[in-house]
Amino acid sequence: xxxLSERFRSRRSSSLVVAGEVVFSVYRKRVQIGQTLRVERxxxxxxxxxxxxxxxxxxxxxTNGISASGMMLRSSRxxxxxxxxVTPIESDIGPNASxxxxxLCWNSWFVDxxxxxxxxxxxxxxxGTEPIRLECNDGLGETEFGDLVVDLTxx
Amino acid sequence: MTDLELIALFxxxxxxxxxxxxxxxxxxxxxxxxxxxxxxxxxxxxxxxRHFRRVRRAEENEEVxxxxxxxxxxxxxxxxxxxxxxxxxxxxxxxxxIGTNEALLADEAxxxxxxxxxxxxxxxxxxxxxxxxxxxxxxxxxxxNTADAAGHDEADTTVAEPVYWTAMRDKAMGFxxxxxxxxxxxxxxxxxxxxxxxxxxxxxDGTTGAWPTHTVDPFAHTAEQDxxxxxxxxxxSSDDESDTAIERAVRDLEHLPExx
Numbered sequence: 001x002x003x004l005s006e007r008f009r010s011r012r013s014s015s016l017v018v019a020g021e022v023v024f025s026v027y028r029k030r031v032q033i034g035q036t037l038r039v040e041r042x043x044x045x046x047x048x049x050x051x052x053x054x055x056x057x058x059x060x061x062x063t064n065g066i067s068a069s070g071m072m073l074r075s076s077r078x079x080x081x082x083x084x085x086v087t088p089i090e091s092d093i094g095p096n097a098s099x100x101x102x103x104l105c106w107n108s109w110f111v112d113x114x115x116x117x118x119x120x121x122x123x124x125x126x127x128g129t130e131p132i133r134l135e136c137n138d139g140l141g142e143t144e145f146g147d148l149v150v151d152l153t154x155x
Numbered sequence: 156m157t158d159l160e161l162i163a164l165f166x167x168x169x170x171x172x173x174x175x176x177x178x179x180x181x182x183x184x185x186x187x188x189x190x191x192x193x194x195x196x197x198x199x200x201x202x203x204x205r206h207f208r209r210v211r212r213a214e215e216n217e218e219v220x221x222x223x224x225x226x227x228x229x230x231x232x233x234x235x236x237x238x239x240x241x242x243x244x245x246x247x248x249x250x251x252x253i254g255t256n257e258a259l260l261a262d263e264a265x266x267x268x269x270x271x272x273x274x275x276x277x278x279x280x281x282x283x284x285x286x287x288x289x290x291x292x293x294x295x296x297x298x299x300n301t302a303d304a305a306g307h308d309e310a311d312t313t314v315a316e317p318v319y320w321t322a323m324r325d326k327a328m329g330f331x332x333x334x335x336x337x338x339x340x341x342x343x344x345x346x347x348x349x350x351x352x353x354x355x356x357x358x359x360d361g362t363t364g365a366w367p368t369h370t371v372d373p374f375a376h377t378a379e380q381d382x383x384x385x386x387x388x389x390x391x392s393s394d395d396e397s398d399t400a401i402e403r404a405v406r407d408l409e410h411l412p413e414x415x
Contacts (some may be wrong), residue, residue, distance in 0.1 A: 003331050009347035009354070026349040053370050055350055058226040063373050070370035077374040089225055104350055111328055114365060118346050120329030139329035 004123045005139065007073040016123075023123040027105045027134055033059050035154055037084045037103065040131075042149040044075045048138060049110040050073065050148040053117070060087045072108070072115075075148070107136035107148050316359045317341025323364065 004023065007016055014026045031037065037054075037079035044050050054061055055070040061084045063071065075083060086101065107124060116122075120139025127133035127145075132152040135145040156164075211214075213219050324338035334344035343357040343364065357364045 005346065006331050006333070008349065012347070014349040026345075051246065055370065066371060066373035068371040068373070070368075070369040072372045074372060074374070077377060079374075105351075112326065114328075114363065115368065116328060116366065118348065119209075119334070119344070120331065122329075133322065140327065 003139075004121050004137075004143070005119050008118070008123075018123075021125060023125055025106065025118055025123060027124050027126070028102050029105065029132065029152065029154070030100050031086055031103050031154055032100050033088050035084050035086050037061075038087065038151075038153040038155065039040070039073060039082045040151040041073075041075065041078075041080045042133075042151060042152070043146065044149075045109075045138065045147040048140070048147070049076050050136070051073060051108045051110070051115065052134075052136070052148065052150055053108055054084065054107050055104045056086065056101055058089070058099070060089055061085070061103075062087050062118065074110075077155065105134060105152070107134075109138040109147070111138065111140075316343075319359055319364060320344075 002010070004016070004018070005025070008014065008025045010126055014024055014028075016023050039052060039054075041052075041092070051072050051074045053062050053070065053072050057069065060067045060069055061071050063082055067087065071084065105124070106117055107122065108115050110116070116139060121141075121143045122139040123143075123145070125135040125137075125145040127135045127149070128151075132154075134148075134150050134152065136148040136150070137143055137145045138147045141147070320338050320341050320343055323344075324335060328344075330338065330344050334346075337344055343359065345354050345356045346366070347353075350357045355367055357366055
């Protein structure tokens with residue numbers, strides 16, 4: 001039986017229906033520029049270091065004094081609750097100060113200090129909508145979607 | 156009429172005839188004879204083709220291309236193909252061993268994969284071209300921290316790329332059967348990147364392999380303080396592993412903007 005990553009790759013899609021549930025390789029959430037995204041880590045696997053990655057096109061993510069279009073929240077470094085601000089991009093053709101952008105979320109894990117994502121049985125299951133609960137499974141071990149569980153709150 | 160006037164009249168009549176011929180040819184040329192690439196011929200009608208050409212012309216505009224890249228996080232097709240050719244060419248050089256380490260570092264700067272360690276300029280060498288310095292491989296310009304007194308760098312004893320991939324096969328990384336076959340052949344594993352909507356391969360920088368990443372760790376500078384207290388969520392690590400984490404955190408700091 002092919003793994004989740006193989007099925008994502010063969011379908012060139014970021015979502016699948018597995019046993020009646022929708023599983024994502026990347027979770028997309030529409031947010032407004034100026035809003036704040038709170039990431040709370042609920043549980044994390046003790047076997048491997050986990051990380052939640054966020055990426056945004058059309059805006060910057062700012063936290064801890066750092067602004068970037070892509071961020072990695074490693075379980076060994078970042079606090080359990082992190083506030084990320086969605087800020088506009090200052091560019092030569094003028095700032096994109098308003099509008100909605102897509103924030104992409106996916107999980108990754110570290111093996112021998114090498115970050116991996118989107119291989120094996122990696123996937124994200126939606127455990128709730130208010131707040132948004134992402135139950136992530138890394139590419140190793142059982143497919144229980146309990147390797148990394150985070151809550152996303154938009155304010 | 157003099158001979159000169161006769162010659163001028165003869166030449167003028169031919170030029171006028173040629174101009175009239177070109178004018179008639181341009182006016183009478185049918186529309187179906189206009190050159191259209193084969194890839195553009197699948198259109199519902201003239202209006203959809205005009206719209207297609209308008210969109211393509213707009214994308215060629217640099218300003219629009221920048222806006223597309225900021226909004227969608229991906230460059231246009233032309234730019235992506237150029238980068239893909241550069242990446243493939245670099246990968247071929249890594250596999251075949253053609254090209255010195257310095258030339259490969261120059262490729263890193265071209266691709267913008269990360270901070271390029273600038274060539275150290277010795278005394279009296281300020282006017283020297285940096286590229287010629289790199290090509291000469293002057294040991295005094297070796298800026299690697301691991302270089303010993305003789306100027307030999309630790310990176311000189313790195314494993315060849317196919318050997319590295321073959322050895323990775325023995326580690327439990329969670330690769331599927333297709334990637335296992337690639338590792339057995341000494342090729343890097345590939346995965347589907349749903350953010351870029353394209354396949355990507357693992358890259359080997361001479362010491363270790365890594366997937367391409369465009370994310371920044373905003374808490375990297377706190378890694379050194381957290382080494383002593385970390386461990387509640389991550390597995391316990393040996394001193395060697397923590398040093399590697401610290402080194403990586405320091406390297407991440409090189410990419411971060413200065414805190415305001």
